[in-house]
Amino acid sequence: MSQRKIVTTCTRDCPNSCGLIATVEDGRLVKLSGDPDHPLTGGVACHKTAKYIKRVYSAERITHPLRKVDGQWQRATWDEVLDLVADKLKSVVAESGPEAVLYYQGYGERTALKLLNKYFFNLLGGATTMRGSLCGGAGQGAQNLDFGERVSHDPLDHFNSESMILWARNPVSTNISLVKIVKDIKKRGGRVVVVDPARSLSVNIATHHVRPKPGRDGCLAMAAAKLILEAGAEDRDFLENRAEGWAEYKAILDSLSVPELCSLAGVPVTDAELLADTLMNQFPTSILLGWGLHRHEYAHYAIRPIDALGGIAGILGVPGGGVSQGFEEYGPYDQAYWGDHLHPDHRTLLIPKVGEEILNARAPEIRMIVVTAGNPVCMAPNADKIVRAFKKAEMVVYSGHFLDDTAELADVFWPATTFLEEDDLMASYGHNFVGPVNPAIEPVGETKSEFRMFQELASRFPFAVQYQRPVDDWLKAICTPLWQQGTDLESMRKGPFRLEAPMVPYVDGVFPTESGRFRFMTEFDPAVLQDEDPEYPYKLLTIAPHGYICSERTLAEHDALPEVVLNTSEARKRGVADGGHVVVRSPHGRLMALLKVDEAMRSDVLITERGGWNKAGHGVNFLTRDIPSVVGQGTPFYETRVTVEPCPKDRVVGSTVLVVQHSDESPGGNFTKELARQGCILTTVMPAQGDPLPDTPGGFDRLVVLGGPQHASDDGKTPHFPALMRLMRDFDAAGKPVAGICLGCQLLARAHGAETWTMPALEFGYVPLSLTEAGRADPVLGQAGPVPPLMEFHEDSFDLPEGAELLVTGAACANQCFRIGKASYGFQFHLELDSIGAEAWFDEFERGDIDTYAKYRTQFSGEFFAEMRSRFPLLVPQSGDFCRNVARNWLKL
Ligand SMILES: Nc1nc2c(c(=O)[nH]1)N[C@H]1C(S)=C(S)[C@@H](COP(=O)(O)OP(=O)(O)OC[C@H]3O[C@@H](n4cnc5c(=O)[nH]c(N)nc54)[C@H](O)[C@@H]3O)O[C@H]1N2
Ligand SMILES: Nc1nc2c(c(=O)[nH]1)N[C@H]1C(S)=C(S)[C@@H](COP(=O)(O)OP(=O)(O)OC[C@H]3O[C@@H](n4cnc5c(=O)[nH]c(N)nc54)[C@H](O)[C@@H]3O)O[C@H]1N2
Ligand code: SF4
Ligand SMILES: [Mo]
Numbered sequence: 001m002s003q004r005k006i007v008t009t010c011t012r013d014c015p016n017s018c019g020l021i022a023t024v025e026d027g028r029l030v031k032l033s034g035d036p037d038h039p040l041t042g043g044v045a046c047h048k049t050a051k052y053i054k055r056v057y058s059a060e061r062i063t064h065p066l067r068k069v070d071g072q073w074q075r076a077t078w079d080e081v082l083d084l085v086a087d088k089l090k091s092v093v094a095e096s097g098p099e100a101v102l103y104y105q106g107y108g109e110r111t112a113l114k115l116l117n118k119y120f121f122n123l124l125g126g127a128t129t130m131r132g133s134l135c136g137g138a139g140q141g142a143q144n145l146d147f148g149e150r151v152s153h154d155p156l157d158h159f160n161s162e163s164m165i166l167w168a169r170n171p172v173s174t175n176i177s178l179v180k181i182v183k184d185i186k187k188r189g190g191r192v193v194v195v196d197p198a199r200s201l202s203v204n205i206a207t208h209h210v211r212p213k214p215g216r217d218g219c220l221a222m223a224a225a226k227l228i229l230e231a232g233a234e235d236r237d238f239l240e241n242r243a244e245g246w247a248e249y250k251a252i253l254d255s256l257s258v259p260e261l262c263s264l265a266g267v268p269v270t271d272a273e274l275l276a277d278t279l280m281n282q283f284p285t286s287i288l289l290g291w292g293l294h295r296h297e298y299a300h301y302a303i304r305p306i307d308a309l310g311g312i313a314g315i316l317g318v319p320g321g322g323v324s325q326g327f328e329e330y331g332p333y334d335q336a337y338w339g340d341h342l343h344p345d346h347r348t349l350l351i352p353k354v355g356e357e358i359l360n361a362r363a364p365e366i367r368m369i370v371v372t373a374g375n376p377v378c379m380a381p382n383a384d385k386i387v388r389a390f391k392k393a394e395m396v397v398y399s400g401h402f403l404d405d406t407a408e409l410a411d412v413f414w415p416a417t418t419f420l421e422e423d424d425l426m427a428s429y430g431h432n433f434v435g436p437v438n439p440a441i442e443p444v445g446e447t448k449s450e451f452r453m454f455q456e457l458a459s460r461f462p463f464a465v466q467y468q469r470p471v472d473d474w475l476k477a478i479c480t481p482l483w484q485q486g487t488d489l490e491s492m493r494k495g496p497f498r499l500e501a502p503m504v505p506y507v508d509g510v511f512p513t514e515s516g517r518f519r520f521m522t523e524f525d526p527a528v529l530q531d532e533d534p535e536y537p538y539k540l541l542t543i544a545p546h547g548y549i550c551s552e553r554t555l556a557e558h559d560a561l562p563e564v565v566l567n568t569s570e571a572r573k574r575g576v577a578d579g580g581h582v583v584v585r586s587p588h589g590r591l592m593a594l595l596k597v598d599e600a601m602r603s604d605v606l607i608t609e610r611g612g613w614n615k616a617g618h619g620v621n622f623l624t625r626d627i628p629s630v631v632g633q634g635t636p637f638y639e640t641r642v643t644v645e646p647c648p649k650d651r652v653v654g655s656t657v658l659v660v661q662h663s664d665e666s667p668g669g670n671f672t673k674e675l676a677r678q679g680c681i682l683t684t685v686m687p688a689q690g691d692p693l694p695d696t697p698g699g700f701d702r703l704v705v706l707g708g709p710q711h712a713s714d715d716g717k718t719p720h721f722p723a724l725m726r727l728m729r730d731f732d733a734a735g736k737p738v739a740g741i742c743l744g745c746q747l748l749a750r751a752h753g754a755e756t757w758t759m760p761a762l763e764f765g766y767v768p769l770s771l772t773e774a775g776r777a778d779p780v781l782g783q784a785g786p787v788p789p790l791m792e793f794h795e796d797s798f799d800l801p802e803g804a805e806l807l808v809t810g811a812a813c814a815n816q817c818f819r820i821g822k823a824s825y826g827f828q829f830h831l832e833l834d835s836i837g838a839e840a841w842f843d844e845f846e847r848g849d850i851d852t853y854a855k856y857r858t859q860f861s862g863e864f865f866a867e868m869r870s871r872f873p874l875l876v877p878q879s880g881d882f883c884r885n886v887a888r889n890w891l892k893l
Pocket of ligand 4: 013107134135136291
């Protein structure tokens with residue numbers, strides 16, 4: 001066995017940009033851990049990254065190019081998809097000009113070489129690109145107004161802080177290297193105050209939690225500032241000599257009383273007192289602004305008063321102080337390599353309104369869209385408009401890892417490498433270190449880095465000579481500013497380099513504004529913050545999930561339904577109950593969800609997580625509003641007002657399904673998840689592990705019997721079978737639909753009088769199957785779309801019971817799916833298998849770890865496993881789509 005350890009940097013959309021060590025055994029990535037030598041992130045890596053190995057090797061990952069033919073994905077070669085895209089680019093540019101092409105760069109990976117993507121589109125003649133931000137635009141814009149240029153304290157400087165205010169920031173989930181700093185401050189007796197309307201996980205490590213009304217933080221900051229002034233503890237020198245606009249700001253403060261401000265902020269006066277006391281008596285305080293604060297229309301009315309509070313409290317330009325927010329992830333590079341100087345006037349569209357902007361683009365219209373490292377159909381606001389905009393384009397090209405919502409609307413899929421398969425450099429939006437991105441493993445399957453994709457695409461254009469250069473040449477050119485700071489490419493590849501950047505910005509009291517002074521906000525109109533709407537009483541906060549970064553997840557990892565959290569007495573008012581199905585409705589769309597109530601929650605917000613896929617029923621951005629922030633062209637996702645209603649019960653929503661599971665390794669997968677997603681309430685019993693079976697179908701509307709390693713005929717070893725078969729008959733007799741999968745299918749046959757028997761060989765793997773004539777006419781199978789190859793894993797088969805209709809048949813084993821009685825269906829194949837199940841079964845069976853079937857292992861060669869796995873990118877999603885269609889049709893019975 002060969003083992004290697006590679007120093008690299010996490011490039012995910014995360015302010016931590018951790019230094020990592022990747023451990024590779026025999027060419028396979030086996031471990032990702034924090035690099036202990038990284039000066040800031042030292043040895044830490046989050047749980048999301050340990051999990052990232054699964055993502056690299058996921059059965060859902062697209063590892064070869066795809067193109068859509070007649071609405072269906074088909075495998076293609078790189079030459080085919082590059083030619084296809086090059087030809088279309090050429091014809092669109094020739095017919096309509098380069099601006100008919102939209103290049104959309106997401107936030108998935110922001111490395112040095114990514115500059116070249118846009119350069120390609122500038123060489124093409126200046127395609128349409130995006131302006132503004134889905135992320136930190138509003139806050140950056142606001143801080144630039146105050147400071148001239150936003151510069152944050154080096155995170156290592158926070159070790160000098162006596163106290164900390166985490167203002168709309170949740171480091172436990174989003175920025176773990178701050179956690180050790182928080183702990184250090186607390187150990188020294190300092191306060192750590194989380195200011196957040198929601199109870200984020202960071203509240204658990206804080207000493208205090210202040211819960212303002214969303215978007216009203218400015219009022220809280222003003223109240224605290226007034227208390228500092230009342231105490232005579234303001235930084236007089238700052239106000240008189242280092243700031244401008246103080247008189248105007250003072251007038252704003254004078255126009256409202258502390259109680260008035262606190263009432264606007266939705267907090268008790270004691271909360272403002274806590275902040276003022278912390279700033280005065282635990283000096284210096286570092287204030288860290290999170291991204292939650294940016295996502296409001298008037299975000300500058302929150303952020304500028306917090307900056308001002310910092311000035312008044314005397315923490316600006318002071319070690320251990322500051323109002324810090326973020327860093328420039330593209331800052332350390334020679335930005336000429338974007339190529340924008342080639343077409344300074346090229347058209348840009350406003351990202352907070354991306355759907356509408358594409359739909360409304362004229363002269364020329366957007367005919368072609370190229371998306372890299374982003375999932376705008378899921379992550380940008382007002383998804384309905386974006387879906388329409390993407391459908392309107394003649395060709396959508398998607399470069400990424402998974403068949404997410406944006407990929408779903410594409411015509412061409414370019415499978416991208418992850419950072420573990422790339423050679424690049426990475427700066428951070430959370431600190432001052434640039435780190436190496438060293439390839440740990442060979443690209444999985446046929447994946448390519450975006451760098452290589454665009455290099456090869458460019459070879460099809462006359463500007464290839466300007467564009468095609470080796471990685472090192474490009475890095476040497478793009479990173480010239482780094483070399484000027486005293487490093488070189490060779491040293492960069494060995495470990496992180498600290499940029500020339502202050503530990504403490506503005507330490508000399510000079511700000512990069514025209515006057516050299518801090519600029520106080522000079523106008524404030526609290527009236528614009530009044531946004532009550534009785535029809536939509538709650539502000540929807542769609543915050544960063546703990547377990548995932550944005551939409552980086554697989555389809556299989558989604559819960560059946562999203563969860564929304566509401567204050568307990570509000571829930572009572574709306575007639576919705578804990579754990580119940582609700583509809584969340586905004587002026588833009590609606591979403592089914594499960595309700596969780598929380599006594600401690602503010603009564604004017606509804607909280608859920610962002611990032612779940614639309615196609616998994618988690619599309620929160622179908623609800624959100626698409627407007628730009630007043631300052632900074634940011635996206636005020638949280639200016640979305642919603643109401644919560646009980647989900648109207650119908651034949652499906654609120655109906656009850658009994659699920660009989662026979663093994664931990666055989667869960668209900670896509671099938672039962674789809675039932676739950678449609679609103680069914682599932683009760684799962686495991687009789688083989690001692691759970692009692694109900695005597696009658698009473699109390700249940702449907703029955704699902706799952707697979708397992710038991711033999712269907714073996715009542716001796718599995719004494720619950722006779723009772724279960726009786727139950728299956730009783731459900732059917734009562735007109736209640738039954739579905740049996742694999743073992744459950746065989747039991748259904750037996751329940752209706754047929755025999756089961758062991759076949760001469762095991763049937764294993766995804767197998768081509770076909771509908772019979774009866775299948776084509778069947779309401780469940782006939783309407784589910786073409787039958788894709790489906791997973792088989794069984795040694796037993798069965799005779800068709802009398803009166804059964806065979807619906808699906810296969811070559812090695814004929815009886816694959818039948819209907820019997822009033823509404824009972826047997827599925828021999830594992831239509832329910834999702835990517836997690838596929839990975840587990842292939843790995844375990846290949847290793848010989850599944851005892852029941854170990855004797856069959858030698859019948860399958862290594863090539864068989866490799867070939868199947870190489871086809872997972874199409875097999876797994878097609879099987880999933882088919883299963884969901886079958887489940888939905890079965891629910892119509
Ligand atoms: N685990 C995980 N980590 C991530 C990400 C992820 O999705 N998951 N995403 C990455 C990205 S893209 C980003 S931009 C960062 C974001 O990092 P953070 O800013 O730390 O996280 P958010 O959840 O966006 O926002 C932080 C908090 O702001 C609160 N908030 C919302 N509105 C207001 C308000 O008006 N006032 C106050 N005081 N608080 C408010 C929310 O309730 C939330 O708990 O994290 C990055 N890291
Ligand atoms: N409702 C709501 N919506 C939000 C937010 C919110 O708070 N609420 N937050 C917003 C924020 S802060 C952000 S930053 C945006 C994020 O918006 P997006 O960037 O559009 O969304 P991500 O889910 O981060 O998608 C990044 C994708 O890039 C892929 N990827 C990673 N590396 C590479 C690579 O090298 N090449 C290619 N081709 N692909 C790669 C990942 O697998 C992932 O699929 O979402 C915003 N959307
Ligand atoms: S904390 Fe962020 S940067 Fe660090 S390993 Fe996790 S995702 Fe990557
Ligand atoms: Mo973000």
